[in-house]
Amino acid sequence: MLSKILEPDSIAVIGASSNREKWGYRILDNIISGGYSGEVYPVNPNEDEVLGIRCHPSVLDIPERVDLSIIAVPAGIVPAVLEDCGRKGVRGVVIVSAGFGEVGNSELENNVRDIARDYDMRMIGPNTFGFINTQLHLNASIIPQMPEKGGISFVTQSGTFGLALVDWAASQQMGLHLVVGVGNKADVDDSDILEHLSADRHTKTIMMYIEGIERGRRFIDVASRIRKPIIALKTGRSRAGSKAALSHTGSIAGADRIYDGAFKQAGVIRARVIEELFDSALALSISPPADDGIGIISNGGGAAILAADLCEDLGLHLPDPSDDTVRMLKSVLPAIATPANPLDTAGDGSYEMFKDVTGIMLSDPGINALLVIYVHAEMVDPCLPAEAVIDASEGCDKPVITSWIGGKGIGTAVKLLEENKMPNYPLAERAVVALNNLVRYKRILQKR
Amino acid sequence: MLSKILEPDSIAVIGASSNREKWGYRILDNIISGGYSGEVYPVNPNEDEVLGIRCHPSVLDIPERVDLSIIAVPAGIVPAVLEDCGRKGVRGVVIVSAGFGEVGNSELENNVRDIARDYDMRMIGPNTFGFINTQLHLNASIIPQMPEKGGISFVTQSGTFGLALVDWAASQQMGLHLVVGVGNKADVDDSDILEHLSADRHTKTIMMYIEGIERGRRFIDVASRIRKPIIALKTGRSRAGSKAALSHTGSIAGADRIYDGAFKQAGVIRARVIEELFDSALALSISPPADDGIGIISNGGGAAILAADLCEDLGLHLPDPSDDTVRMLKSVLPAIATPANPLDTAGDGSYEMFKDVTGIMLSDPGINALLVIYVHAEMVDPCLPAEAVIDASEGCDKPVITSWIGGKGIGTAVKLLEENKMPNYPLAERAVVALNNLVRYKRILQKR
Structure with missing residues (x-):
């Protein structure tokens, strides 16, 4: 169901830019230098070409089929480009742009989610660093270094922290398959990713960094059906930590014992610290x-x-x-x-x-x-x-x-x-x- | 009191060898390549020169004063060379040789200790990897890599493990001042080293790896008087671990709560794992x-x-x-x-x-x-x-x-x-x- 997003044959990068300071540059550069073999179409009305590839003014101007659009334009423009994606028949979108629910702008976030649903597009984000699929040599993210291939797939709610951790894992030669930043989870959430990973043959072990889960019942249902180890670090256990989580992601980090119970019921192994999460995922993916x-x-x-x-x-x-x-x-x-x-x-x-x-x-x-x-x-x-x-x-x-x-x-x-x-x-x-x-x-x- | 051992002006390496497989080669090579500026005298009746330095048949043949002898000869010969050291007026000895109390040969160990005491020599070991003094650029040990200079001094009872850990610390650029393997502690024990470190101006923090302490009262007395942080990892807490400690070092790893109490009384911070020991020593040595x-x-x-x-x-x-x-x-x-x-x-x-x-x-x-x-x-x-x-x-x-x-x-x-x-x-x-x-x-x- 998410395979058109996470295993695309063709990608439009909307907001592709020649300006090295912009995410639209980083992401396109990462996709190309990562060695992705599918089609890549930069989209930006103000550029003729980016990184030597002809640029289209709109996704509608691309003559070929587009599986996935990665959107890195200012938040206010996202609804318009998303409409274009819908009309083009794009199947999935990843919205890297920030400025939605995480800064209190829930109306815009809901608007964007509704457009995606109207056109039957699945959407990751907004406010995500993107994703990596090492099997496809696809680095559709702002993470600078592609990790080694391996059996661990990593789902993270934290943007910057997740990004730095993947970079750290790469420097430790830790093998990963899929890395997905779920961001604000306006449409695709942890449970959707879990369902995808459940059927994904390259994923041996699922590693999660969670700040808050909203549809707890569904999470328990999905997780308890998966025949692969899931290890999760859920932060916001403490008074100070849960206060901070509240201001950080806008999702309420519920009482910790509720998560404890949910993980137990779902058969999710709970890790206490990053080192336990990463070290144990390694063993679980091999042994x-x-x-x-x-x-x-x-x-x-x-x-x-x-x-x-x-x-x-x-x-x-x-x-x-x-x-x-x-x-x-x-x-x-x-x-x-x-x-x-x-x-x-x-x-x-x-x-x-x-x-x-x-x-x-x-x-x-x-x-x-x-x-x-x-x-x-x-x-x-x-x-x-x-x-x-x-x-x-x-x-x-x-x-x-x-x-x-x-x-x-x-x-x-x-x-x-x-x-x-x-x-x-x-x-x-x-x-x-x-x-x-x-x-x-x-x-x-x-x-x- | 231990300064003639740990800060010597001249060193005899007894058992110095041209055979790269022998500790007598490693130690001499480490001393020279570490950049020690004091005098070094290889001693071995079967060699004319080792590593380009003239070799003396016995320590008694060295015309100059010798502060410290490092002894790396077979256990059975140790008493004889120790007698020579005593007659020469050597002030301190480090016995690297193994084959004493740790393999049940307590008689030989007691004999060696008595000789040292007769001649008023302080003795580290036997069965130690030696020591390092980074301030003097002195690597009088079998540890291959000299750590960076720093404010932490490390006292370890475990030979191989301590050696590997110092090597690991060196690869992490962790700054150390003195590293001492106390080995079987036949004469100099943890408390003696602590007294030395207490007065040592380069030591800001003391880090210890302990398997067992025999003179507990003296340890508490000495440790509680020291005005520097002491952080210690004491292993052998568990049933299985203390059984193993017994067979490993020959010292009885006492009931764990006794150590807990002793550390509390002595004002020693107890670490649970190596990472806590090293990470906390770093902070304690700086902050x-x-x-x-x-x-x-x-x-x-x-x-x-x-x-x-x-x-x-x-x-x-x-x-x-x-x-x-x-x-x-x-x-x-x-x-x-x-x-x-x-x-x-x-x-x-x-x-x-x-x-x-x-x-x-x-x-x-x-x-x-x-x-x-x-x-x-x-x-x-x-x-x-x-x-x-x-x-x-x-x-x-x-x-x-x-x-x-x-x-x-x-x-x-x-x-x-x-x-x-x-x-x-x-x-x-x-x-x-x-x-x-x-x-x-x-x-x-x-x-x-």
Whole structure:
């Protein structure tokens, strides 16, 4: 239903401009430099061409079919250009322009929504940064850097914050598929996007930043039907925060416990902070959900103890290894090491040791998910234990999460883990939080 | 008292080797390439020269005075070389060699400690990665990369983990002064290091990674006398974690509540995870302690709401601005913005706006600490709001913490903030946790 917006074959950029300071320039430039292979038509009555492409005075002057219009003109002109889009037969619009409900101008926002509905056009925005579809190499947004391709789709209500976060994610090489700024949600809202993502084959995990939801019942209905993990950060929990949310988006950030209840009912995992949201989405997009029963392996005691502490804080259980596991571990561990959980290889970070202990721990029937921590000791090639974990966990249906800890020396190993679809974290504590959300997701699935 | 170890004028590296695989090579190489300007004497009866420096068969063959010996020979030979050190009049030793108490060989460890005491030598280790003194450009450790100079000194009980963390900190450009691996603490323990750091003028903040403390009473006595913030991560809180700690370091990780009580009594701030430890140490090393009463400024609503939520979670208070503040804010804010706390500049990230609102919020008598968040919008130069905050907070005795959020586009601004001693964080949530520990430290000072 939203595919004409989010997977268009042709795009008109209305308000396209040669002025680098304008969004109409940024968006057109981002679409072209992102490598989008569909048709792109700049529209602006005051320009002959923009970025070397012939410019049309109106969308009505484009002879070819237009799937999507991206509108970046002053708010007052939006109704007129939207009428043109309707008459042209455009199927979807994204209104980047600001100056609507978020500044108290609800009348204009309603007017715009009504025009879109009259012509049966779906509309994202107004007041959105646009969207990105990495699969189509389509950066129809003001976000400067296209993220890596990946299985996470991100729906965000915050413009500037969402934009900066996507940019941050891109610098962390976090793989995303669709990124959608829902803006003021005059027509398309979170639930509509969720429905689209539910059927979207590239989306493995849905990550949301929410300030307020208005049609709560529909959100619960849609979310609880989706067979993909949804992790959401809902802000405005506090007195000060909800006051600020009110002035910021114009939507009332309801009492926090209502959202808690709604998320629970909808099977949405609630994250408390951005790091939890992003880190957990990464694991959820790669790894299967996990039953409780965590195994921890490390070449350095300290990090394993820290991880074990945090598991217990979060209510995760670290079972003792079975007798079989103990026997097998004894046969491969150095004499000074104890076959226990967490398992310390007593400094041995070799390929053989990591391959052996990873395989043995994964074969233990009580261990349902594994955290492998490698603490970089300068004399070891950190790629070797990384390869070992990749090899030992291949084909296993229990999730394996890694944490390679160190400085510049582990760069190549981290890249190797990423390329081989291991959810890897620079600190063990972040890996534990992500692992916990794999367990939370399994519990959600079991309740359905 | 430990200055002959940690600030030596001359060093013998006993076990210096040309074999790049050996710690005796690494340490000598690190000392030389780090730029240490004191005298360095390799000692090894089997080498004529190492790294181009003449090698002595024994420390006794060195004609000049030796302040410090770093010992990296097999455990069994340590007593003999230690006797030599004693007879030579060496004042301090660092025993990097492993194979003592940590593998059950307590007899050898006691023997070594007795030799050191007989000769009145202070001894760090055994089983330590060594130490770093950035002020002296002295990397007397196996840590590959020298961190930046800074006001934080780090005492760690974990070898490999501590090593990897220092390397990680170096890659994050975190400024450190002294880094000491206490290892098995056969002679010098945490409390001895604390006493040294208490008097050390380059140390502004003490950061500790602790697995277990044996002389608890002395630790409390020493720590509670120190007039510098101490922040510590003590692992082994959980059942699984404390079991692992037991097998790992040979010290009994006592019931967690005993440590909680001891830290409280000693005025030590307890961190739960590595990120809190490092992030808070950064703020504590730069900023003054703060009374509660937090002001938040942001150009993007989302991040400010998130920060306000977390402040409330942690029990921090966001006071409403005074009438004077409201009046002054109204005169500089755009009409659509509300003069409130958290304060949203409604997208304006200009120098003037950030300078004005930072100055006004800092002048509010109810606001005792300020968090300034800048969410990167592509059309703004992120250095301008950074310069504004630096300028507006100059000379103010209230702490100002920043969070510049974005991807590659904010690199220069982040560097500018770091150079101007602003504690800056890539996510607002991390800034709030650090700010909270400035408030916790003020409360500790008030109780004394």
